Amino acid sequence: MDIPIALENVSLTFAAQSRPFTVLQDISLALARGEFVVLLGPSGCGKSTILNLVAGFTKPDCGQVLADGQKVERPGPSRGMIFQQPNLFPWLSVLENVTFGPRLARHHKAGVNQQAREWLERVGLKGFEHHAPWQLSGGMKQRVALARAWLPEPEVLLLDEPFGALDAQTRLMMQELLRNAWLATGTTLLFVTHDVEEALFLADRILIMSARPGRIVEEIVLPFGRQRDIETLAEHPQYGDIKRHVLHRVREEAKRHLS
Ligand SMILES: Nc1ncnc2c1ncn2[C@@H]1O[C@H](COP(=O)(O)OP(=O)(O)OP(=O)(O)O)[C@@H](O)[C@H]1O
């Protein structure tokens, strides 16, 4: 099988207040090309740490992280990341923000600008190319972040609660937009959220993590197909049962963490 990202028996321990604690314990997972995988789990279980490992920001103590079969040693353009905050440069325009990375890498400016305009149109920001970030709403800023992350055509996008700071209506629109961009590009996505409904709408497969030390305790392959409609998904005969089960599992892990 074509595996753009794999974690093999990964463990990671941090030193905190003079005594070490294990954040991730024996994590193994593999993403198939073009797959949309969502990580769910209680706060502090190590979801962001997994994304940081895949991005190459952090290295494991044991086990290995592989991108296209090669050990991940550092960040690289084949693995993009999107955070909860859009992190735009306030002194640059929308277009300049989106083209910042490729311009640093001295890619041909006219070609990059053309691609950036196409991405801005895809995320619904046509006509906003020369706006400054402060002239945009939160949802619009996050669309700029999506366009910026997708422009260099990463093989894998890592998304860390990207819609967590948005209002419910904007969040739904962003979820649809993300799905459409994913279906159009075939990028492999690893997406972290706390929102079970979001996970059910987006994912091919959900991985549920335990409280610290973080382990993957359950995998759920969703039977909803790739063409989903946010308004009718809940009518799927299995939706209610799967939602109840996932909510229960996530709550169980969160309670275990507090007890
Ligand atoms: N560089 C670091 N040094 C020390 N401890 C760290 C470091 N990075 C993360 N941690 C700790 O590791 C644990 C897991 O953190 P992580 O951010 O991965 O959790 P999370 O599942 O993303 O949580 P949340 O849902 O709240 O975002 C936390 O206890 C955190 O304090």
Ligand SMILES: [Mg+2]
């Ligand atoms: Mg996190």
